Amino acid sequence: MKVLLTGGSGFIASHCLKTLLASNHTVVTTVRCESKGERILELYPESFKGKLSYVVVPDISQEGAFDEAVISEPPFDAVIHTASPFHFRFQDPKELLDPAINGTKGILRAIKDKAHSVKRVVITSSFAAIVSTDEHPEVYNESQWNPVTYEEGIEDRSKTYRASKALAERAAWSFMEQEKPGFSLATICPPYVFGPPIHPPESQATLNTSNAYFAMLMHGGWKEKLPPTGTWLWVDVRDIALAHVRAIEVPEAGGKRFFITAGHFDMKDVADITKKRFPEYVDKLPTKLISDKPSPLYGFDNNRSKDILHLEYLPLENSVVDTIKFLQRHPL
Template sequence: MVKVLLTGGSGFIAAHIVDVLLQHGFETVVTVRSEEKGKRIIDAHPDIPKEKLSYVIVKDVAQDGAFNEAVKSTPPFDYVLHTASPFHYNINDPVKDFLDPAIKGTTGILKSIKAYAPSVKRVVITSSFAAILNGDKHPKLYSEQNWNPITWEEAQDHAKVYRGSKTFAEKAAWEFVEKERPNFDISTICPPLVLGPIVHYLNSLDAINTSNQRVRDMIQGKFKDGLSPTGVFIWVDVRDVALAHVRAIEVAEAGGKRFFVVAGYYSNKQVADAIRETHPQLESKLPSTEVPDDFPSDVYEIDNSRSREILGLKYRALKETVSSTVESMLEVGA
């Protein structure tokens, strides 16, 4: 039996990864911040025996040695999927409160694996399009070759600190492997805006991932008088992101590679139109069909060929994703 450690098990993407891991026959151990969150995950999978799904508690992923005990296992782990990111509400000092924890959370688990889990063959790390994006000047084409050119000084701007943290954390992971030459290789997954069904046992409508908030706000009538700016015009379904993580441990050729996991383009107007088409009963909550679309005519190109050719991904269409996202929200009372 192949055994996998999944960090940040109660996160939006990780909750979907749990389902894919179990479907693919992996023995799965998740890290969570509390007993309560661990029990929720177990209770949500009543048909899975405890030897196939269990949890360990890691209260603060940014602490030195946070994962030292979590990576020790009998039988030992074969793979680690690292989706956990430091959790906090207040950013007073961008370096101390955000940048350092993001970097240490990533390098910390790599150090723990090297020291205490020599059986691990590969670590897959959740990065982000934020580590690819050039917010000041978009290139003609985005692919895995692009890196966000943000500097350490620029990243201390509160508006840019998230993008900086993702960029520096991913770079730190690649540098760790290059310098430390551990017993494992790594792959990184870089998704843009992530839409998809919410996980009922973890999420309330007040506590859903940031990307899905726009869908919730639309079906609750908060954009009836007009849409907010779209922002970044590319998206992906959470179920495709989850599959990408699992395929990255199943496919030998995925080692040592970065994956830009992106389905295609979207705008807030296109999301609203998809809701209108798939759930016409929500028409009264939605903005007028006359609301202009802010999708740019000169939008950058995207290349997701590596994820399709190596990981075998077949991306869901926007309408399917929006429909299932809305359905999941209506089920919890949106």
């Protein structure tokens, strides 16, 4: 297949890119600037020449941002849309909300109008689009939606990120229902995403949110107490990448949301693995490790991801060990 991948330098997207190439797909990825595109090309050997290229899309929130990117010769068969900001350093909540919502609607519109060859679109959503902050069900699955509104996302910064993901995904499914385009849609909804990055971080500030926790641990930031877990579900980024790629390959994935999670965890689990596998960090952890898992804790149903996408999830220890080893090789 020929695949358009948006936001190719991102944490999840860079793993999607690697998995797509390993599966022998041809990939054009969008980047915000030429230097990011060149950096991506440098990561891959000459043998991938002709299988990998990039196109610059400076601002995904602008109207028509993807109009040229979706046009290709030969044309695209599928699109994986991962580009959406995920950080908590925003000044204005609209910095997260508008690019997520407008970028999603914009790329679907561009594909419908200008890329008639595309048969499958996969969008990176989040457990944030499923989880409720008010009342948890006994078991989470794909049928549930976070009821957060745009106004709540503006007024309450603790809800901004979740609103950006929930409203962007809702916008995507509304588009499919109203516009009835010639392609099918699948969405991928992960919770905490751990695992080693593809790109060496330029600085602590450029680390993605989940890996920043590991950097903080390694620099002694967990010494006084463990950080709060917040969401007690996780998945490895390599499994998320595989989910995206399988979702464009498997016919039965069309028209479905996928809740992608390996299971429960808390920061005590991360600390326990670190103590066992990296004794040099024992003195950077609290003497007494205390779990913050509530009891009872909501359950999860990830059977759809196993049955349709045939995922077999990596264990937490693999994710923790591989991430710390990566950060050791690329110290900040």
